[in-house]
Amino acid sequence: xxxxxxxxGIRRPALRVRSNWPFEAHVDEDPRADRHRFSGAVAKPQxxxxxxxxxxxxxxxxxxxxxxxxxxxxxxxxxxxxxxxxEPVDFxxxxxxxxxxxxxxxWTQWGFAHYGWAITDVQVRYPKRRCKDWATKTRLVVExxxxxxxxxxxxxxxxxxxxxxxxxxxxxxPLLWPSFCCPLSIAKINDYLSVYEAVTALPAxxxxxxxxxxNQLRLAPQxxxxxxxxxxxxxxxxxxxxxxxxxxxxxGQAIVQNAAxxxxxxxxxxxxxx
Numbered sequence: 001x002x003x004x005x006x007x008x009g010i011r012r013p014a015l016r017v018r019s020n021w022p023f024e025a026h027v028d029e030d031p032r033a034d035r036h037r038f039s040g041a042v043a044k045p046q047x048x049x050x051x052x053x054x055x056x057x058x059x060x061x062x063x064x065x066x067x068x069x070x071x072x073x074x075x076x077x078x079x080x081x082x083x084x085x086x087e088p089v090d091f092x093x094x095x096x097x098x099x100x101x102x103x104x105x106x107w108t109q110w111g112f113a114h115y116g117w118a119i120t121d122v123q124v125r126y127p128k129r130r131c132k133d134w135a136t137k138t139r140l141v142v143e144x145x146x147x148x149x150x151x152x153x154x155x156x157x158x159x160x161x162x163x164x165x166x167x168x169x170x171x172x173x174p175l176l177w178p179s180f181c182c183p184l185s186i187a188k189i190n191d192y193l194s195v196y197e198a199v200t201a202l203p204a205x206x207x208x209x210x211x212x213x214x215n216q217l218r219l220a221p222q223x224x225x226x227x228x229x230x231x232x233x234x235x236x237x238x239x240x241x242x243x244x245x246x247x248x249x250x251x252g253q254a255i256v257q258n259a260a261x262x263x264x265x266x267x268x269x270x271x272x273x274x
Contacts, residue, residue, distance in 0.1 A: 047119055049112035056107050059177050060170050060265065061115065063189040065103055067259035068095050070197060074260055115177055120154040124162065124179035171264040184265050189255060192267070195219070195245060196252025211238055214245035 056062075096110030103111075123141040158176075166172035168182045198213045206212070215224065223241040225234045251267040258266040 047116055049108045049116065052112060052116055052119060053104060053107055055119070055178060056111065056115070057103060060180050060186060060189075061107075061111065061177050062103050063186055063193060063255075064170065064259065064264050065095065065098060065106060065111075066190070066193055067256050067264060069098060070193060070256045071260035072099060073200065074257065115175065118161075118175040119178050120158060121151070122154045122158045124158060124176060126179075126181060169263060169266065171262055182265070184267065189265055192248050192252035192255055194252075195248035196256060199245070199249050208242070210242040210245040210249065213249075214241040217245075219248060220244045 096106070096114070098106045098110065101109070125139040125141060161173045161176045164173040165176060168184065170177060170180045170182075195213060195217065198217065199209050202209045202212065214220065218224065220241050223237040223244065225237050229237065250269070254267045254269050255265055257270040258264060258268070261270065
């Protein structure tokens with residue numbers, strides 16, 4: 001990984017950053033940056049936080065940020081216990097100050113500076129079903145440009161990111177967010193997080209929290225109790241609704257806890273012992 005990236009692949013803040021870094025590298029970082037200035041090619045339009053907001057809003061960055069925001073409610077002591085070997089919890093630094101911010105505000109104030117430079121003319125196509133094939137069957141689609149050197153640089157950049165991608169985990173190579181996709185869809189992640197958020201918002205001592213949230217969110221429409229249902233049918237439906245909600249909550253909790261330890265997206269339960 002680049003020396004200016006932390007262990008999660010996120011570029012650290014700098015005093016002076018060029019808008020299309022790393023293709024024109026960080027100031028004083030790479031003397032090869034000057035080669036683009038004399039290529040004679042037509043300058044590529046520069047991306048801005050505003051021009052890229054629509055793209056970012058359709059990406060996995062949205063539920064990732066949401067999971068990070070929810071993870072703050074875990075408390076620093078709980079988060080510390082989730083980390084292997086008790087590493088310092090510095091992953092929040094990569095997302096900047098995001099508490100209470102909408103995605104649009106976060107992207108404008110912080111996200112674009114860290115992730116915006118990952119947007120290239122190179123598209124990544126992953127195998128649709130088998131995540132374990134990503135490392136061997138990933139395909140790159142390159143849009144031809146008049147600046148051959150820039151195209152080569154972008155391909156090299158994307159290949160480097162793909163090389164660090166572990167199956168199904170955007171956190172293993174977060175700079176692939178413009179093209180990232182996995183079987184755990186954005187919609188499903190948001191469903192899990194909505195249940196987690198709703199359940200944790202209720203008092204801990206409240207009875208039937210799972211049933212309450214399940215009915216509110218209509219997680220299993222077929223399990224909604226009707227006035228015409230017999231007592232036995234009502235009991236069975238409440239049981240089903242509670243079970244479905246519990247499953248959603250467990251996955252949402254795992255996503256939040258994993259996000260706190262730098263792993264996203266993952267519904268694998270986290271053991272506090274690491």
